[in-house]
Amino acid sequence: MHRGIPTLVRQARASYARSRKVRADPIKSEELRLKSEADRLKAENDVRATLLQGIGGLAILVGIAVTWVQFLANLDLAREGQFTEGFTRAVDQLGSDKLDVRIGGIYALERISRDSERDRGRITEVLTAFVRAS
Numbered sequence: 001m002h003r004g005i006p007t008l009v010r011q012a013r014a015s016y017a018r019s020r021k022v023r024a025d026p027i028k029s030e031e032l033r034l035k036s037e038a039d040r041l042k043a044e045n046d047v048r049a050t051l052l053q054g055i056g057g058l059a060i061l062v063g064i065a066v067t068w069v070q071f072l073a074n075l076d077l078a079r080e081g082q083f084t085e086g087f088t089r090a091v092d093q094l095g096s097d098k099l100d101v102r103i104g105g106i107y108a109l110e111r112i113s114r115d116s117e118r119d120r121g122r123i124t125e126v127l128t129a130f131v132r133a134s
Helices: 004-094 099-115 117-133
Strands: none
Touching: 004 099, 004 117, 099 117
């Protein structure tokens, strides 16, 4: 009998431990499920945040590109305006009664011709017409 009691005690302890394990398993399994669900939701949120940051960064880059293109267009427009103004002023100087003003107009047209290869032909025509008229 002495042996029977310890065996009974061991069996009772094992049974009790199994019953606690069985009771604890659903709770633990639910906790694990909730934890894995929370991890999954956090991962989804992280992906969404990364995508939104990427889209925001792309929008900023597009904005910078558009601004740069507009800046270059405005720069070209400003150069055109300066050229037109300088050309008009130089041609007006060619029509002056004073010799030094006319010579200044010729030099101004020469400089514009050096800076603007595209308008070199027009400037040559203006100077040719000036020489013929003089």
